[in-house]
Amino acid sequence: MILKDHLLLRKILMAGTGILLALFLLGHMLGNTTIFGFYGGINAYAHHIQGLGPLLWLIRLVMLAVLLIHVFFAIVLTLENRKAKPNRYQVRAYQRTDFAGRTMIYTGLIILAFLLYHLLHFTLGLTNPDLYHLQDSAGRHDVFSMVVRSFQNIFIALAYTIGLVALFFHLSHGAYSLFQTMGWNSDRFMPATEGFGKGLAVLLLVGFLLIPVSALLGLLA
Amino acid sequence: MDLTLRIWRQNGAEAPGRLEEHAVTGVEPDMSFLEMLDVLNETLLKEGRDPVTFEHDCREGICGSCGLVINGIPHGPGERSSTCQLHMRHFKSGDTITIEPWRVHSFPILKDLMVDRSALDSIIQSHGYISVSTGSPPDAGTRLIGKPEADQAMDAAECIGCGACAAACPNGSAMLFVAAKVSHLASLPQGRIEAAERVRDMTRTMFSCGFGNCSNHYECEAACPKGISLKFIAKLNRESLKALFRG
Numbered sequence: 001m002i003l004k005d006h007l008l009l010r011k012i013l014m015a016g017t018g019i020l021l022a023l024f025l026l027g028h029m030l031g032n033t034t035i036f037g038f039y040g041g042i043n044a045y046a047h048h049i050q051g052l053g054p055l056l057w058l059i060r061l062v063m064l065a066v067l068l069i070h071v072f073f074a075i076v077l078t079l080e081n082r083k084a085k086p087n088r089y090q091v092r093a094y095q096r097t098d099f100a101g102r103t104m105i106y107t108g109l110i111i112l113a114f115l116l117y118h119l120l121h122f123t124l125g126l127t128n129p130d131l132y133h134l135q136d137s138a139g140r141h142d143v144f145s146m147v148v149r150s151f152q153n154i155f156i157a158l159a160y161t162i163g164l165v166a167l168f169f170h171l172s173h174g175a176y177s178l179f180q181t182m183g184w185n186s187d188r189f190m191p192a193t194e195g196f197g198k199g200l201a202v203l204l205l206v207g208f209l210l211i212p213v214s215a216l217l218g219l220l221a
Numbered sequence: 222m223d224l225t226l227r228i229w230r231q232n233g234a235e236a237p238g239r240l241e242e243h244a245v246t247g248v249e250p251d252m253s254f255l256e257m258l259d260v261l262n263e264t265l266l267k268e269g270r271d272p273v274t275f276e277h278d279c280r281e282g283i284c285g286s287c288g289l290v291i292n293g294i295p296h297g298p299g300e301r302s303s304t305c306q307l308h309m310r311h312f313k314s315g316d317t318i319t320i321e322p323w324r325v326h327s328f329p330i331l332k333d334l335m336v337d338r339s340a341l342d343s344i345i346q347s348h349g350y351i352s353v354s355t356g357s358p359p360d361a362g363t364r365l366i367g368k369p370e371a372d373q374a375m376d377a378a379e380c381i382g383c384g385a386c387a388a389a390c391p392n393g394s395a396m397l398f399v400a401a402k403v404s405h406l407a408s409l410p411q412g413r414i415e416a417a418e419r420v421r422d423m424t425r426t427m428f429s430c431g432f433g434n435c436s437n438h439y440e441c442e443a444a445c446p447k448g449i450s451l452k453f454i455a456k457l458n459r460e461s462l463k464a465l466f467r468g
Contacts, residue, residue: 005421007428008461011435077434084326084393084433090229090240091319093293095389097438102391104436177437180451183459187452 010073015181017070018174022200024063025167029207035147035220043136046143071112078105100173107170114163121150128156144220151215160212164205172201222248222314226261228273229321234329234337240319250310254297255280255287257309274333282306282446285381288388289334290321295385295444303383303446323388327395327431338384340430341398345382348422349402351411370408377405379447386441386449392433397441399423400457401449407460417464424461 003009034045049056100107117127125132131149134142151157176197179185185193214220223246231238245261252260255277262272278286287304291297299307312318320334328336378401386397403420406412412419435454442451 002465005425006461006465008420008424008458009465012458012462077436080428081392081394081433081436084431085324085391086326087324089290089293089321089324090227091293091321094440095294095443096440097391101436101438173437180437180455181435181458183455183457183462185452185455187450190451 010077011181013069014073014077015178017066018178019182020063020066021070022171022175022204025204026200029204032208032211035144035211036214042143042147043138043140047140050141067115071108074105074108098173100169101177104170104173107166110166111163111170114159114166117159118163121156122146147211148215148220151212154216157212157216161209164208167208168201168205171204172198175200222250222309222312224248224257224312224314225317227317227319228334230273230333231322231330232332234331238330248309250308252309253280253305254289254291254307254309255305274331274335276335277305280305283381285383288323288336288383288385290323290388292319295323295388296383296446301446301448303381303385306446323384325384325387325390325393325432327393328384328387336384338382340432341382341384341395343430344395344399344423344426345402347426348415348419349406351406351415353411364410366409374405374408376450377401377408377453380405380445380449381447383446385444385446387432389440389444390433390435391438391440392436393431394433394435394441395427395430396432396435396454396457397445397449397451399427400453403460404453404456407456416460417467420457420460420464424457 031045031049032042034040035042039045052059120126121128128146128150131146134145136142136144151160174197176193179189179193179196211220223244226243226245227240228243229238230241243261243265245257245264248257248260255275258273258275265272275289276286278284280287282303282305285303288296289304291304291307296302296304297307298311322328322330322334323336323338325336327340328338330336380398380401382398384395384398387393387395390396403416403423406419407416437454439451442449
């Protein structure tokens with residue numbers, strides 16, 4: 001198999017799938033902003049997405065495959081790394097690495113758990129079925145009420161905040177680390193990639209968090 | 222200056238290890254770290270005790286033999302210096318210094334602070350060379366090489382193979398070492414011919430020796446006594462992608 005001969009490809013696959021996942025998140029965040037009334041509101045946006053039919057399923061299947069590759073290699077590589085470093089130093093002084101870099105597998109697993117909850121909550125409507133079957137005056141699925149009323153529950157808002165904070169740390173390492181793994185880095189380019197990574201992490205944190213915070217503060221009604 | 226040393230003592234790879242405390246007195250700030258350990262060992266020998274085993278050779282920072290983790294940093298607090306080039310002026314009287322060996326699965330401890338680094342030799346043997354007939358050196362200027370390419374190759378060739386990158390890496394990865402060797406040869410026309418096979422062979426050997434994967438913690442560059450740049454790891458990844466299409 002090609003991966004046996006080219007072992008660095010596994011890490012490059014992690015970076016490549018990471019790019020696709022980050023792009024998906026960026027699109028997801030931009031789509032979410034319709035809840036503030038842009039482009040006819042989130043109900044119209046959700047109706048449009050549902051109307052994509054086979055294209056929607058194609059995107060879902062591609063994203064599922066991308067996610068599975070990312071998670072599979074994350075676990076395989078982390079186990080390999082643990083084996084390569086079985087004994088800890090009695091005294092350890094890190095010089096460059098940060099909290100986000102050293103906790104990638106943990107933040108990754110938190111994001112995975114959060115993703116499963118998020119799908120059960122909003123996509124499948126299993127955790128709050130009472131909010132899932134609402135319809136707006138145009139007879140469309142009332143995503144707006146489902147989201148706003150969900151986030152008025154402090155525990156649901158808290159669960160989303162935990163997931164988003166984990167995503168922030170995961171991206172603040174991953175989104176600049178990918179330039180190095182893809183081989184796109186150079187001495188001159190490196191500071192810019194670090195800025196880009198941190199910037200993207202902040203943008204997605206703020207962009208996504210805006211919705212539960214607005215709902216809790218009663219700004220969405 | 223007077224110091225308290227906490228030194229890792231271990232009798233062989235499988236034996237249990239522990240930190241042993243020793244006091245050294247009369248250390249001069251101009252002494253190198255290894256000279257300070259020589260002072261300790263002389264005292265231990267006079268007392269009829271087992272001296273601390275550590276590796277060293279040139280003591281000029283170019284052979285790559287020495288390597289200790291000093292207060293949690295491979296090669297200690299000096300900037301771009303190997304352990305032998307670290308001077309005691311970096312410490313002050315009364316300090317407690319913890320000294321440990323490289324801790325990487327692929328570098329089994331032979332005794333105390335000495336580890337077996339033949340895994341790095343295995344990586345070089347797997348394709349850290351160019352296959353040409355040897356003989357007298359070719360005339361200078363028969364093959365023109367641009368200054369930027371020559372500089373890049375020389376920057377990568379600075380690697381002395383001490384293993385501090387793997388010792389510093391939280392994943393026990395030798396990526397910076399492999400990156401330096403691959404980039405050194407891939408930057409020159411003589412090395413380009415076998416570039417695809419080389420990157421495949423050397424990375425495969427790196428993993429079969431039990432080194433971990435690079436997850437861009439960048440601890441290696443900070444620990445490297447020669448300041449080998451991280452850009453070479455990016456180049457190694459590029460070379461790996463290129464090799465995929467060239468066989």
